[in-house]
Every structure is written in C-alpha cells, then in structure tokens.
Amino acid sequence: MLKKWLRRFYASPPRVIVAGFAAIIFIGTALLRLPASSASGETTPWLEAFFYSASATCVTGLARLDTGTYFSAFGHWVILALVQLGGLGFMTTGTLFALFAGKKVSLKDKLILQESLNQGSLEGIVRLVRRVLLYALSIEAVGALLFALRFMQEMSPGRAIYYGIFHSVSIFNNAGFDLFGQFRSMTAYVGDVYVNLLSVVLVFLGGVGFIVLSDLLELRTRRRLSLHSRVVLWVSAFLIVVGTVTILIFEYTNQDSLGPLGFGEKLLAAMLQSVTTRSAGITTVDIASFRDATQFAMILLMFVGASPGSTGGGIKTTTFAVLASAVWSMMRGRSDVVLFRSRIERSKVNKAVTVTMLSLAIVMGAVMILSVTERQSFLIILFEVMSAYATVGLSAGMTGDLTPFGQVLIAVLMFVGRLGPLTFTYALGTRSGRTLYRYAEGRIIIG
Amino acid sequence: MLKKWLRRFYASPPRVIVAGFAAIIFIGTALLRLPASSASGETTPWLEAFFYSASATCVTGLARLDTGTYFSAFGHWVILALVQLGGLGFMTTGTLFALFAGKKVSLKDKLILQESLNQGSLEGIVRLVRRVLLYALSIEAVGALLFALRFMQEMSPGRAIYYGIFHSVSIFNNAGFDLFGQFRSMTAYVGDVYVNLLSVVLVFLGGVGFIVLSDLLELRTRRRLSLHSRVVLWVSAFLIVVGTVTILIFEYTNQDSLGPLGFGEKLLAAMLQSVTTRSAGITTVDIASFRDATQFAMILLMFVGASPGSTGGGIKTTTFAVLASAVWSMMRGRSDVVLFRSRIERSKVNKAVTVTMLSLAIVMGAVMILSVTERQSFLIILFEVMSAYATVGLSAGMTGDLTPFGQVLIAVLMFVGRLGPLTFTYALGTRSGRTLYRYAEGRIIIG
Ligand SMILES: [K+]
Ligand SMILES: [K+]
Numbered sequence: 001m002l003k004k005w006l007r008r009f010y011a012s013p014p015r016v017i018v019a020g021f022a023a024i025i026f027i028g029t030a031l032l033r034l035p036a037s038s039a040s041g042e043t044t045p046w047l048e049a050f051f052y053s054a055s056a057t058c059v060t061g062l063a064r065l066d067t068g069t070y071f072s073a074f075g076h077w078v079i080l081a082l083v084q085l086g087g088l089g090f091m092t093t094g095t096l097f098a099l100f101a102g103k104k105v106s107l108k109d110k111l112i113l114q115e116s117l118n119q120g121s122l123e124g125i126v127r128l129v130r131r132v133l134l135y136a137l138s139i140e141a142v143g144a145l146l147f148a149l150r151f152m153q154e155m156s157p158g159r160a161i162y163y164g165i166f167h168s169v170s171i172f173n174n175a176g177f178d179l180f181g182q183f184r185s186m187t188a189y190v191g192d193v194y195v196n197l198l199s200v201v202l203v204f205l206g207g208v209g210f211i212v213l214s215d216l217l218e219l220r221t222r223r224r225l226s227l228h229s230r231v232v233l234w235v236s237a238f239l240i241v242v243g244t245v246t247i248l249i250f251e252y253t254n255q256d257s258l259g260p261l262g263f264g265e266k267l268l269a270a271m272l273q274s275v276t277t278r279s280a281g282i283t284t285v286d287i288a289s290f291r292d293a294t295q296f297a298m299i300l301l302m303f304v305g306a307s308p309g310s311t312g313g314g315i316k317t318t319t320f321a322v323l324a325s326a327v328w329s330m331m332r333g334r335s336d337v338v339l340f341r342s343r344i345e346r347s348k349v350n351k352a353v354t355v356t357m358l359s360l361a362i363v364m365g366a367v368m369i370l371s372v373t374e375r376q377s378f379l380i381i382l383f384e385v386m387s388a389y390a391t392v393g394l395s396a397g398m399t400g401d402l403t404p405f406g407q408v409l410i411a412v413l414m415f416v417g418r419l420g421p422l423t424f425t426y427a428l429g430t431r432s433g434r435t436l437y438r439y440a441e442g443r444i445i446i447g
Numbered sequence: 448m449l450k451k452w453l454r455r456f457y458a459s460p461p462r463v464i465v466a467g468f469a470a471i472i473f474i475g476t477a478l479l480r481l482p483a484s485s486a487s488g489e490t491t492p493w494l495e496a497f498f499y500s501a502s503a504t505c506v507t508g509l510a511r512l513d514t515g516t517y518f519s520a521f522g523h524w525v526i527l528a529l530v531q532l533g534g535l536g537f538m539t540t541g542t543l544f545a546l547f548a549g550k551k552v553s554l555k556d557k558l559i560l561q562e563s564l565n566q567g568s569l570e571g572i573v574r575l576v577r578r579v580l581l582y583a584l585s586i587e588a589v590g591a592l593l594f595a596l597r598f599m600q601e602m603s604p605g606r607a608i609y610y611g612i613f614h615s616v617s618i619f620n621n622a623g624f625d626l627f628g629q630f631r632s633m634t635a636y637v638g639d640v641y642v643n644l645l646s647v648v649l650v651f652l653g654g655v656g657f658i659v660l661s662d663l664l665e666l667r668t669r670r671r672l673s674l675h676s677r678v679v680l681w682v683s684a685f686l687i688v689v690g691t692v693t694i695l696i697f698e699y700t701n702q703d704s705l706g707p708l709g710f711g712e713k714l715l716a717a718m719l720q721s722v723t724t725r726s727a728g729i730t731t732v733d734i735a736s737f738r739d740a741t742q743f744a745m746i747l748l749m750f751v752g753a754s755p756g757s758t759g760g761g762i763k764t765t766t767f768a769v770l771a772s773a774v775w776s777m778m779r780g781r782s783d784v785v786l787f788r789s790r791i792e793r794s795k796v797n798k799a800v801t802v803t804m805l806s807l808a809i810v811m812g813a814v815m816i817l818s819v820t821e822r823q824s825f826l827i828i829l830f831e832v833m834s835a836y837a838t839v840g841l842s843a844g845m846t847g848d849l850t851p852f853g854q855v856l857i858a859v860l861m862f863v864g865r866l867g868p869l870t871f872t873y874a875l876g877t878r879s880g881r882t883l884y885r886y887a888e889g890r891i892i893i894g
Contacts, residue, residue, distance in 0.1 A: 250819065292825050293818040300811065323804065330801040331872045335794070346793075347782070353800050354777040357770065364747065371740040372697070378739050379825035425778045 014426040018419060021057060021086070025415070028053030028082045037075035047404055054411040056082035058418035059311055061176030061281040061393025062384075062410065064400055068181035073162075079177060080169050086418070087173030087206070087311040088136055132210045136172070143168030143202045150194055171199055172206040174311040176281030176393040183400075190284040191265040196272050203280040207306035208232060227342045228318065232307045235317040239304060243274030246297045256289035277301045279312030281393030288397045295383055295396060302390040303359070313391030313417050315359050322352040351422070358421035363389055366413055374398065374406050384410065389417035461874040465866060468504060468533070472862070475500030475529045484522035494851055501858040503529035505865035506758055508623030508728040508840025509831075509857065511847055515628035520609075526624060527616050533865070534620030534653070534758040535583055579657045583619070590615030590649045597641055618646055619653040621758040623728030623840040630847075637731040638712040643719050650727040654753035655679060674789045675765065679754045682764040686751060690721030693744045703736035724748045726759030728840030735844040742830055742843060749837040750806070760838030760864050762806050769799040798869070805868035810836055813860055821845065821853050831857065836864035 033049035035041045044052075048065060055062045056079050065071070071079065148157075148164030155163065163179055170177045178185055189195040205213065215222075215229040225233070248270040251258040258266045269284050276282045277298045290298070305314010326337045326349050337344040366385045371378060376398045383396045388410045402410060416424055480496035482488045491499075495512060502509045503526050512518070518526065595604075595611030602610065610626055617624045625632055636642040652660065662669075662676040672680070695717040698705040705713045716731050723729045724745045737745070752761010773784045773796050784791040813832045818825060823845045830843045835857045849857060863871055 291819075293815050296811075296815055296818060296825065323800075326797070327801045327804045330797045331805075331869070335797075350773070350777045350782075353770075354774045357774045358778075364743075368740050368743055371743060372738075377824065377826070378743065378829075382825075422778070 014423045017423060018427045021415065021419060024082065024085055025050070025054050025057045028057055028078065031078045032071075032075060037071055037078060039070060039072045039075075041072075047407060051407045051411050052079075053082060054414050055393070056175065056177070057086040058313075058391050058414040059083055059086045059173050059175040060313075060388060060391040060414045060418070061170075062388060062395060062399050062414070063177065063183065063393075064402070064407070066181055066183055067177045068179040076166060076179070080166060083170055083173050083175040083177070087169075087175065088132060131214055135210060135213050139202070139205050140165075140168050140172050143172055143198065146198050147195075150192075150198075168202065171202045171280060171282060172311065174203060174206050174279040174281070174306065174313075174391070176276070178282065185283045187284050187286065190261065190269055193268065196268050196284070199280075199282060200272060200275045203275050203282075204236070207279050207310050207312035208236060209307040209310035211309050212307065227340055230340055231321050232317050235321045236307065239278060239301065239317070240271070240274050243277060243297070243301050244271045247273050247294055250291055250294040250297065251285075254289065254291055257285045273298075274301070277392065277394065278304060279306040279310075279314060279390065279392055281387070281391075283394060287394050290396075292379055295379060298394070299383055299386045302386045302392045302394075303363075305390045305392075313389070315355050319352045319355050322349055323356055326352070355420065355422060358425070359389065362413070362416060362421060366409060369409065370406060373403055373409075374401070376401070385413060388413040391418050461870045464870060465874045468862065468866060471529065471532055472497070472501050472504045475504055475525065478525045479518075479522060484518055484525060486517060486519045486522075488519075494854060498854045498858050499526075500529060501861050502840070503622065503624070504533040505760075505838050505861040506530055506533045506620050506622040507760075507835060507838040507861045507865070508617075509835060509842060509846050509861070510624065510630065510840075511849070511854070513628055513630055514624045515626040523613060523626070527613060530617055530620050530622040530624070534616075534622065535579060578661055582657060582660050586649070586652050587612075587615050587619050590619055590645065593645050594642075597639075597645075615649065618649045618727060618729060619758065621650060621653050621726040621728070621753065621760075621838070623723070625729065632730045634731055634733065637708065637716055640715065643715050643731070646727075646729060647719060647722045650722050650729075651683070654726050654757050654759035655683060656754040656757035658756050659754065674787055677787055678768050679764050682768045683754065686725060686748065686764070687718070687721050690724060690744070690748050691718045694720050694741055697738055697741040697744065698732075701736065701738060704732045720745075721748070724839065724841065725751060726753040726757075726761060726837065726839055728834070728838075730841060734841050737843075739826055742826055745841070746830055746833045749833045749839045749841075750810075752837045752839075760836070762802050766799045766802050769796055770803055773799070802867065802869060805872075806836065806864075809860070809863060809868060813856060816856065817853055820850055820856075821848070823848070832860060835860040838865050 029046065029050040031037060032053050033044040033046060035043050038044055044065070052063065052065055054060075067076075067079065144161070144164040144167075146164075147167050148160045151160035151163045166177075166179055169175075176185075180186065180188060186195065186199070209232060211226075212229045212232050215226050219225065244267070248258070248266060251270070252266065253259055258269055261269065272282075272284055278301050287295070287298075303314055304320045305316055306312020307317045321339060322337065322344055325339050325344065329335070329337050337349050363382075363385055366389070367378075367382050370376075370381045370385060374381060376384075380396045380398050383394075384398050386392070387394050391414055399410075476493065476497045478484060479500050480491040480493060482490050485491055491512070499510065499512055501507075514523075514526065591608070591611040591614075593611075594614050595607045598607035598610045613624075613626055616622075623632075627633065627635060633642065633646070656679060658673075659676045659679050662673050666672065691714070695705070695713060698717070699713065700706055705716055708716065719729075719731055725748050734742070734745075750761055751767045752763055753759020754764045768786060769784065769791055772786050772791065776782070776784050784796050810829075810832055813836070814825075814829050817823075817828045817832060821828060823831075827843045827845050830841075831845050833839070834841050838861055846857075
C-alpha cells in the first residue's frame with residue numbers, strides 16, 4: 001500500500017520537487033530555532049524560524065530577524081546552506097551527490113531533473129547538472145575572494161573571508177541576505193563602485209540562468225547563441241536599462257533617496273536597484289522612502305523577474321518576451337508569434353499566458369486578503385506580496401509588522417513563487433489525459 | 448488628393464469610429480461650454496466642458512461639475528444626447544437616421560456597423576441595428592415611466608417625468624450621471640427596493656449587450672440560447688453574486704458604509720454596487736469610505752466590466768471567460784479551449800489575451816504617470832484610472848482634484864476604454880498583410 005503510494009508519488013516529478021523543497025524548509029526551521037543558531041543562545045519561536053527558513057530556502061531574503069546581529073555563526077552557515085540548496089535546486093544538488101558517489105542516474109531521476117531545470121529534452125541533463133555545480137561554485141568562489149579583498153580594508157582577514165563567502169553566495173543565489181545588521185542591506189556601500197559592480201555581476205550571472213551561462217561559455221566553439229540565450233540577454237539588457245532610467249528620473253530630486261548623491265552615485269545606485277529588483281533584493285538606498293511611482297515601477301520589474309533555470313524568480317524574462325510578442329503579432333494581424341526570426345511554438349505561448357495569468361491571480365488574491373488582515377497602505381502590501389512571490393526580498397517596511405497569519409501567507413507566497421504556479425498545478429492535479437474527442441467549434445464575441 | 452485620402456480613410460471602419468466619437472466629443476464640448484448650458488449662465492472653461500463631454504460620450508459618468516446643480520435644462524438635454532449617442536454607438540444611430548430617410552445602406556456602412564457592433568458576419572446587421580434602436584428606446588421609455596411614477600411622490604409631475612427620462616437613459620446606457628446634486632449619486636435611495644431593483648434591471652439590460660437581448664427575445668421560437676448568450680448570462684450571474692458577497696462581507700461592519708444599515712438594506716446596497724461597478728457607476732453608499740480590500744475587489748470587477756456590444760465597458764465578460772478557460776485548459780494539459788462543450792476558435796483566444804494584456808498595460812502606464820502628477824494615494828489613483836478606462840464613473844474622491852494634465856489623461860483613458868484598445872490599434876496601424884513565409888520554429892524555455 002505505502003510502497004504503491006510512494007511509487008505513484010515518485011512518478012510525478014513536480015510532486016517530488018514540492019515535497020523536497022518543503023522538507024528542506026522544515027529541516028531549516030528545526031535547525032534555525034535551536035539555541036545554537038541565535039547569537040544570544042535563545043530558542044527562536046517556531047513561526048519566526050519557519051518564516052526565515054522559508055525565506056532562505058526560497059532565496060527570497062525577506063527577514064523579520066536581523067541576519068547579521070540575531071544569528072550566531074552556526075546560524076549563518078545554516079542560512080547559507082539553505083540558500084545554496086534553494087538556489088541550485090535540491091534535485092540538482094541531490095543528484096550531483098549521487099553522481100559523485102559513483103551511482104548511476106536513473107531515468108526517473110533524469111525526469112525529475114528535467115522538470116526542475118525546466119529543460120525540454122533529457123539529453124545532456126546530467127552533463128548540465130554537473131556544470132551547474134561547477135559554474136555556481138566557481139563563480140561563488142571568485143565572488144567570495146573579490147568581496148573578501150574589499151572587506152579586508154575595514155575588518156580582520158578572517159572576518160573579511162567569512163563576510164566574503166556569505167555575501168557572494170547570498171548575492172549569486174539572488175537571496176539578498178546580508179550581515180551588515182539593522183536591516184540596512186548594503187546602504188553603507190551606496191557610492192562604492194567596486195562593491196556595486198561586483199554585486200551586479202554576481203546577480204546577473206545568477207539570474208541569467210545556467211543554460212545561458214553554459215551557452216555563453218560554448219560561444220567560441222559554436223559561434224552562435226541559442227534563441228533562448230539571445231532572448232534572455234536582450235530582454236535582460238532592456239529591463240536593466242529601462243529600470244535604471246525610470247528609477248533615476250523618478251528619484252532624481254527625492255532628498256530621502258537619490259537626491260543628496262552626486263550624478264555618478266545616483267546612476268550607480270539606480271543601476272544596482274534596477275538589477276537587484278528583478279530578484280536579488282539587495283539595496284543601497286532606503287526603499288521605503290521611494291516615491292509611489294518608483295515603487296510601482298519596481299513592482300512591475302519584480303513581476304517579470306529573472307530568467308528560467310536560474311536562482312531568481314518572477315514570471316521570467318522569456319515569458320515576458322513571448323507574451324509581448326504574442327500581443328504584438330495579434331495587433332499586426334499575424335497568426336505566428338515570432339522572436340528573432342524564429343517562430344514560437346503554440347504550446348509555449350499558452351504556457352506564457354498561463355504562467356502570467358496564474359501569477360496575477362495569486363498576487364491579487366494575496367493582496368486582497370492581506371489588505372483585510374494587515375494595517376498597511378495598499379501599495380506597501382502590493383510591494384510586499386510581489387516581493388515575496390517573485391522571491392525578491394525587498395520590503396517597503398511591512399515585513400517586521402506582519403501578523404502571524406500574514407507571515408504564513410507571505411511564506412506560502414515565497415514557496416509558490418519559487419517553484420512556479422504550474423509546478424503546483426501539476427503536483428496537485430492529475431494532468432488529465434488527452435481527450436479522445438474534440439468539441440465542435442462555438443461562436444463567441446470578444447472585447 | 449483630399450478625395451483619395453478620404454476614400455482611404457473611409458475604407459478603415461476603426462478609423463471612422465474613432466474619428467466619429469472624437470467629433471461627437473468636440474461638438475459636445477462646444478455645446479456644453481455655451482452660457483445656455485450652465486444654470487448660472489456662465490461660460491464653462493474649455494477643459495471642463497471637454498472633460499464632461501468626453502465623460503458623457505464615453506458613457507463614463509466621472510464628473511467634475513455637479514450635473515444636477517451646475518447645468519441648465521438645456522445642458523441636461525445636451526448631456527442626455529451625448530449619452531444616447533455614445534451608448535448606442537454613433538454609427539448605429541447614424542445609419543438608422545439614414546434608414547429612416549429612405550436611403551440604402553451601402554456595403555461600406557455595413558462594414559463599419561459590423562466593426563462597431565463587434566459582429567462576426569454582415570448578415571442581419573441592418574436588421575440588428577433597427578432592433579438596437581427599438582429595444583433601447585422601448586426599455587428607456589418603460590424605465591422613464593417607472594422612475595417618474597416613483598419620483599412623483601417627492602416632486603411635481605413635470606419634474607418627475609424630466610427626472611424619469613434623464614435617469615432611465617443615464618442608467619440604461621450605463622453612464623451613471625444623476626440630477627440629485629452634490630455628487631451624491633443615489634445615496635438618498637439606499638434602502639428603496641423599487642428604485643434599486645429598477646436600476647439593477649436597467650443596468651443589466653444595458654450591459655448585457657443587444658445580441659443577448661435579441662437572443663433572449665427569440666428564445667420562444669429558437670428554444671436554445673447561442674453560446675455567446677449563455678456565456679454572457681452565466682458569467683454575469685457569477686460576477687454579480689461574487690461581487691455582492693464580497694462587498695457584503697468586507698463592508699458588513701464598516702460604520703461609514705453598510706454598517707448602520709439593516710440586513711435587507713445591506714444586501715440591497717451590496718447587490719446594487721456589485722451590478723453597477725461593472726460599468727454603470729451609480730452608487731447608494733459613499734465609495735470613498737469603503738475599505739481598501741473592497742475598493743480593490745471593485746477595481747477587479749470594473750476591469751472585467753460588461754458584455755460585448757453593450758453600453759458598458761471593461762475587457763468584457765466573454766473575454767474573461769475565454770481567458771479563464773484557456774488557463775484552465777493549459778493547467779489540465781489540454782490544447783483546446785472549451786466553454787459549454789463548444790471549442791473556442793484559436794483566434795478568439797488570442798484576441799482575449801491581447802485585449803486583456805493591452806488593457807493592463809494601458810491601466811498600469813496611466814497609474815504610473817498619475818502617481819507622479821497627482822497627489823493621491825496609489826489605490827485611489829488605481830481606482831480612478833480603472834473607473835475611467837472601464838467607463839464606470841465611480842470615484843473614490845480624486846476626480847474633483849485632478850490637475851489639468853490629469854483631466855486630459857483621464858479623458859483619453861475614457862475614450863480608449865470606450866472604443867477598446869484593439870479599435871485604436873487597427874485605426875492607427877495598417878493591419879499588416881499576411882506574410883507569405885513562415886519562420887522556422889525556435890526553442891525557448893518558459894516559466
Ligand atoms: K531574493
Ligand atoms: K458608467
């Protein structure tokens with residue numbers, strides 16, 4: 001009975017992914033509530049430990065406990081482990097361990113990996129997974145070293161290395177936790193070109209997706225980027241520029257944010273914010289002081305988010321591109337959706353529409369519920385919900401004031417957002433078999 | 448040269464519709480600014496007259512001038528004429544005049560009518576147009592009589608008839624203007640079952656669309672409603688119930704809105720609000736006092752709006768149904784979109800996606816701009832923008848405080864919303880011819 005149930009369960013990759021992530025969150029909760037995890041040696045309440053564990057595993061970065069001051073060194077390593085597992089995806093990591101142990105990868109494992117990496121084909125999956133770890137660890141190591149070199153100017157070498165590793169992993173995995181204390185994120189480095197550029201590069205490499213990274217490294221031999229990589233890179237560049245310009249213009253004269261800075265610093269801060277709003281969630285200025293228009297623009301950037309198969313969230317750059325292109329085709333009276341002279345399969349367009357609509361429905365539903373339970377302005381709630389769902393982790397100020405109910409709902413949003421609404425749909429529902437008959441076409445009037 | 452240009456212009460029905468509506472708005476502006484139109488005999492400023500004319504022609508009902516007290520009787524008749532022209536659609540009206548004058552209806556006129564009524568085929572268009580006028584005027588006449596009978600209890604018979612006609616036309620055409628003064632809408636009748644039910648019936652008949660009305664009247668002979676009518680009626684019923692329950696629950700204990708009323712009155716007010724939020728825009732309670740969650744729920748109701756070929760706005764009930772059904776199909780792993788055992792043509796699904804996405808983009812863009820130019824909270828701005836775009840006319844309080852720029856933008860939103868984003872797309876762009884080649888399919892990863 002149990003065996004049969006387990007076999008059926010294991011046969012559904014989305015279900016295994018959901019259960020695996022949930023298991024990591026609960027193990028993280030148990031570890032983070034230990035007295036050893038807190039700096040003061042106190043036991044952390046279940047709900048607080050759960051919220052933090054969910055935030056770390058879903059690489060979101062919304063924090064009610066001040067990472068730098070509340071947790072012990074042990075707590076920091078637990079957090080880093082959760083971020084690393086959540087960022088790389090637990091299946092990737094799990095299978096890699098299996099690979100290193102010399103075990104063979106079964107077809108079932110491959111299927112789960114395929115779902116988890118969002119790849120269309122099984123070929124090269126194992127090779128890709130091996131690369132994922134190689135790339136991730138290499139980039140994180142270089143990032144840690146470069147951060148450590150900078151931090152040595154203001155702390156002991158041992159501490160600088162510790163800070164270097166933590167921030168490199170946290171930023172590459174688009175988690176956005178920091179050790180600087182008082183929920184200040186990286187505001188101390190607002191004008192620091194070195195720290196800003198290093199952060200932007202790490203966020204970009206983490207958020208662009210392993211497929212694109214791998215594609216870029218093979219560019220010398222292949223000479224041509226895949227359609228997927230071209231779309232990701234162009235849309236990312238477009239969003240970074242649009243975000244930077246929007247934030248710069250809207251906040252230029254705001255004395256509480258960019259106003260007091262010089263032009264170079266303004267540009268640097270706007271660029272960092274544009275890049276990190278699409279998932280990483282670090283900041284060098286006080287988000288709560290931003291104007292409404294800027295916060296709304298950031299909500300839209302968060303919604304689009306990073307790219308598929310990456311450490312980031314949101315509906316993804318490719319979804320945005322396909323949707324925009326589908327609308328444009330329809331407006332021009334064309335039936336094919338075309339990107340870079342390639343036709344996009346009809347099923348991909350449907351998937352893009354579905355992911356976007358489900359995401360909108362989830363976000364709007366959560367906003368409506370929270371505007372009943374929480375005492376906050378509508379925009380602040382929308383900002384928080386989008387930040388959780390797109391695993392961004394920026395807050396305009398309400399994370400610390402959440403009611404217990406609000407905490408659970410925000411944690412659920414991070415979880416659903418990290419795995420994507422379709423993963424949940426497939427995990428819950430039995431994907432109904434093909435129907436053998438088609439209904440006759442009916443007439444209806446639209447718009 | 449001019450003749451050639453005119454011929455090309457006339458060959459594009461969407462362009463004629465846009466130009467025709469714009470012409471009515473400008474004629475209305477000129478008439479409303481005349482001293483004869485105001486009760487005090489003063490000349491109304493251009494911008495104010497333009498805003499009111501746009502609001503009347505687009506049957507929106509957002510008003511900066513108090514309809515009941517600011518305008519003279521002449522002004523009221525001008526407003527009523529604009530509402531009637533805007534509600535029935537100027538082409539319908541225009542061709543009907545031509546019909547009555549004994550002229551033949553040309554194929555070109557029929558094409559324009561087809562676009563304007565959103566009908567798939569040319570057959571029966573002229574018959575339909577004749578019916579539109581018959582139904583509309585009959586319903587308005589009965590509504591006026593029933594309103595007048597009620598108003599006679601509190602005013603002179605002459606005045607009661609005048610009020611009866613004005614409110615019947617205004618409510619049937621989903622315009623939502625009223626003569627009661629001080630921007631109170633129908634708050635004086637919050638517990639009046641007769642006035643509430645009459646209003647709900649008029650709004651429903653106006654918002655359900657002429658096609659459905661005609662279908663319902665032919666039910667005796669045909670025995671079966673068309674797919675279109677079934678979708679419209681079920682979705683309308685669903686939205687009315689969901690809206691009523693949501694408003695009732697969220698406002699039940701709010702002492703500034705439904706709180707002080709008895710249960711029956713609460714239910715009546717919630718139902719009226721649910722029905723009129725999807726385009727008519729009349730109200731019996733103070734919208735500004737509603738809770739954030741209620742206002743947000745109303746924003747979603749406004750977005751969906753009324754049904755195609757009606758006096759109401761929004762993306763329309765059928766668009767909502769097709770979109771929801773498409774998402775559901777995709778979630779179930781099915782390729783066909785099915786409503787009531789009828790398959791929905793792929794091009795209709797595309798149109799539903801496009802209308803929705805364009806509407807979202809327009810609304811969000813306008814909200815972002817207005818949150819820079821206007822000093823209002825985000826939710827109030829979103830409410831106002833959605834109310835204008837979906838030609839609803841409810842206001843949470845900012846219409847009177849709009850900056851001149853804000854007035855123009857809101858007027859443009861009413862105009863675009865009334866005609867629909869696709870009409871504008873087709874009017875502006877040359878619908879590019881079919882491409883004779885297809886691009887090869889490319890691979891991309893979504894979500
Ligand atoms: K994050
Ligand atoms: K209206």
